[in-house]
Amino acid sequence: MNTHSELIELTIDGQKVSVPAGTTIMEAAETLGIHIPRLCYHPDLSLMGSCRVCIVDVKEMGFYMASCAVAVWPGMEVQTNSPQIRQARRDIVELLLENHPMDCQCCERDGNCELQRLAYTLGVRERLFAGERKRFAKETSGASVIRDSERCILCGRCTRVCAEVQGVHNLSQHGRGFQTVVTPAYGAAMDDSVCIQCGQCINVCPVASFLEKDHTDRVWKALDDGNLHVVVQVAPSIRAAIAEGFGHPPGTPATGRTVTALRRLGFQAVFDTDFGADLTIIEESTEFLKRLERGGPLPIITSCSPGWINFLEKFYPDLIPLASTCRSPMGMTSALAKTYYARKLGIDPAKVFMVAVMPCVAKKYESERPEHRAPEGFPYTDAVLTTRELIMMIKSYGIDFDQLPDGEFDAPLGIASGAGDIFGTTGGVMEATLRTAAEKLAGAPVGQLEFHEVRAVSGLKEALFELGDRTIRVGVANGLVNARTLLDKVARGEKEFHIIEIMACPGGCIGGGGQPYPVTGHLVLDPELLARRAQALYTIDQAKTLRRSHENRAVQQLYAEFLGEAGGPLAHELLHTHYSPKSPRGVR
Amino acid sequence: MSRFQPTNACQRQAIDESRATLPADIVDYIQKVEGQPHPESQLISVLHKIQRHYGYLDRAHMDAVAHLLGVPAAKVSGVATFYHFFRLTPRGKYVISVCMGTACYVKGADKVLEKIREELGIDFGETTRDGLFSLEEARCLGTCGLAPVLMINDEVHAKVSPDKVPALLERYAAQP
Numbered sequence: 001m002n003t004h005s006e007l008i009e010l011t012i013d014g015q016k017v018s019v020p021a022g023t024t025i026m027e028a029a030e031t032l033g034i035h036i037p038r039l040c041y042h043p044d045l046s047l048m049g050s051c052r053v054c055i056v057d058v059k060e061m062g063f064y065m066a067s068c069a070v071a072v073w074p075g076m077e078v079q080t081n082s083p084q085i086r087q088a089r090r091d092i093v094e095l096l097l098e099n100h101p102m103d104c105q106c107c108e109r110d111g112n113c114e115l116q117r118l119a120y121t122l123g124v125r126e127r128l129f130a131g132e133r134k135r136f137a138k139e140t141s142g143a144s145v146i147r148d149s150e151r152c153i154l155c156g157r158c159t160r161v162c163a164e165v166q167g168v169h170n171l172s173q174h175g176r177g178f179q180t181v182v183t184p185a186y187g188a189a190m191d192d193s194v195c196i197q198c199g200q201c202i203n204v205c206p207v208a209s210f211l212e213k214d215h216t217d218r219v220w221k222a223l224d225d226g227n228l229h230v231v232v233q234v235a236p237s238i239r240a241a242i243a244e245g246f247g248h249p250p251g252t253p254a255t256g257r258t259v260t261a262l263r264r265l266g267f268q269a270v271f272d273t274d275f276g277a278d279l280t281i282i283e284e285s286t287e288f289l290k291r292l293e294r295g296g297p298l299p300i301i302t303s304c305s306p307g308w309i310n311f312l313e314k315f316y317p318d319l320i321p322l323a324s325t326c327r328s329p330m331g332m333t334s335a336l337a338k339t340y341y342a343r344k345l346g347i348d349p350a351k352v353f354m355v356a357v358m359p360c361v362a363k364k365y366e367s368e369r370p371e372h373r374a375p376e377g378f379p380y381t382d383a384v385l386t387t388r389e390l391i392m393m394i395k396s397y398g399i400d401f402d403q404l405p406d407g408e409f410d411a412p413l414g415i416a417s418g419a420g421d422i423f424g425t426t427g428g429v430m431e432a433t434l435r436t437a438a439e440k441l442a443g444a445p446v447g448q449l450e451f452h453e454v455r456a457v458s459g460l461k462e463a464l465f466e467l468g469d470r471t472i473r474v475g476v477a478n479g480l481v482n483a484r485t486l487l488d489k490v491a492r493g494e495k496e497f498h499i500i501e502i503m504a505c506p507g508g509c510i511g512g513g514g515q516p517y518p519v520t521g522h523l524v525l526d527p528e529l530l531a532r533r534a535q536a537l538y539t540i541d542q543a544k545t546l547r548r549s550h551e552n553r554a555v556q557q558l559y560a561e562f563l564g565e566a567g568g569p570l571a572h573e574l575l576h577t578h579y580s581p582k583s584p585r586g587v588r
Numbered sequence: 589m590s591r592f593q594p595t596n597a598c599q600r601q602a603i604d605e606s607r608a609t610l611p612a613d614i615v616d617y618i619q620k621v622e623g624q625p626h627p628e629s630q631l632i633s634v635l636h637k638i639q640r641h642y643g644y645l646d647r648a649h650m651d652a653v654a655h656l657l658g659v660p661a662a663k664v665s666g667v668a669t670f671y672h673f674f675r676l677t678p679r680g681k682y683v684i685s686v687c688m689g690t691a692c693y694v695k696g697a698d699k700v701l702e703k704i705r706e707e708l709g710i711d712f713g714e715t716t717r718d719g720l721f722s723l724e725e726a727r728c729l730g731t732c733g734l735a736p737v738l739m740i741n742d743e744v745h746a747k748v749s750p751d752k753v754p755a756l757l758e759r760y761a762a763q764p
Contacts, residue, residue, distance in 0.1 A: 159662075169660030174669040185654075185661035186647055194661075317598045583598055 010076040025067035040155035041068040044525045048156045056080045090122045098129045112517040114206035142190035143365040144197040149181045152209040158201035167481040170195045198307035198504045199361035199513020203524040212361040215383040223266040228353040233271040233333045237359040237424030237509035240536035244516040245391030246401040251532030256406025271413035274420025276329030281549035283326050285437045286567040299497035304328045306366035307504025317581030325576040330356045334380035335574045340562050355383045357390050359512030371577045386514025415554035418541030425534040426478040426508035427454040430501040435548045441467040478503040606652035618656045628659045644675040680715045680722035685739045689728030697736040703750035
């Protein structure tokens, strides 16, 4: 439609403004620096217009209009503020509050709840409407995601993100009126549904209707248990986001402070999941080169993202043979902590308690999968904390994060290359793979370190590389709607890829379902927020001298003294896994 | 929402199973609308047909509809629970619809209802354990002169009073 190039003139609060046709009142107001209060609206999701908080007065219409959902027209006269409009908005929010538990002080989102913030900003200072409140039981059976529908304000962001960003379509509003509730099909429990546990519903929820399964209790208990040797590993994307939880702008790197904070909490060793990432590169490159020699199956698809693995098992079970059999970097680090590391220190592996700090809620589910248990029966990973949970623990312990000196990860599972750091952002695994595979394919050192062609900030990228005498076609996708585009090409045999990287969450792990709720002025899914977190990782990578996984001495030593050869029998037992089709009904 | 194309054997199998789950005429109907734009907009009419056939919507039916129409199952069950018309449990042999419209209510429909509840031990939307009776609420049957009115399947019963209820139910229960 070329009407969009047309400019439309209108008046907002007495100021004249020209905007392209198709612009909404809300967007037009923003060009004038007018921020209309809103709740269900999200710029990266479809329009819903369900909350009515963003109403404005449009002269010539006899009623208030939702500014997020109405496109401007020529000569429109909009009033965003008047005592009546402010009163109406306040009434709308008060009515939402009356059907919402008033337990802010005990709520996980106290202090970063959008409804709470809105009520404060709009001047809700007393309760005017008393009435019946909806009652729903909490659904806490899920390994990763729990649902508390009593808190739900029916803004529909979760259903939209699940369908439009992840292509999973697991959530929908059920019932009507007072009984309306957001659930998977047939009101099923999250783990019985097609949910892939990515946790984006938690991220976009303005209240606390979706939350991660809490693991802090078991971690506090372990830290207090003198019989356990409690160790922790930190995923790459944590260092790029954790500072936001302490009021810093997005993109503030905080590797050293995170390490020190974890030591103060009482962890006996602080490991870096980047070590597992380096190892993933060695194992995955070996697997890739073997498949390349044998003539397939190709492409090899990365397996670090547990949300993606869930998606694979549920939606593309036929493509399971293409996925790398590598455990995730978390899985590898945990397996080695309870074998290699425990043996080195002469500790009983059953007494090692491994906590993983992850940007991800699907990792909680991954940690409980039977495939990730030791032959002795114990899980390799005992608890998974999201970035948010770790922030809460640090605050709860009384640690002043800003005052902390920088700490260093513990050897050997804490020594890692910059290639491991960039695993946390989209295209990072691909870039790290190329740094190693390029050299192996070319048979000589390759100078190139940065492969900007695979940094899929747009969600989807394809690139061709001349490596040695071969042309390698790679694809990178983040957000599972984008992954679908790529996978359908593979399934239909349209294009022959060699390597595909898929991350379930938008932007990769930096946009994971367990990352901090954005600070004021930023929105979850916001490309700028994600770009800043990604930049923090690239900065960390650039500052390192060790930037290729296969040059990591600690990894080399691990193979030499423990694992044997890459892709060998012990490596297979400890570092690889398998997947199985899971076909719940109702998969779209 | 674009038409879902099965890209793998598991999905194709699910579609075959779905075809086997639904009555042939409904599968035919879905196939007919498949070629048209927005086949998902046929969701409600397909659910209507299933309910007409079985008397209610079973989870297996809804799953099959999801697969064949390419609509997420969550959407299907969302729509099915939104409209009062759709039933998610099988109905009894006799469906009692008690009119709760203004005229019937004023004439004591609530007391008639109370008696039925007491006799059968079920509430609106429920079915007796023996599968004989279901209880439903009706909003004005258009025969206010006969208030309070109730229907049992297709038969209208006029000027019902609580004391007439036991004999009425007995009569139906005794039918072969």
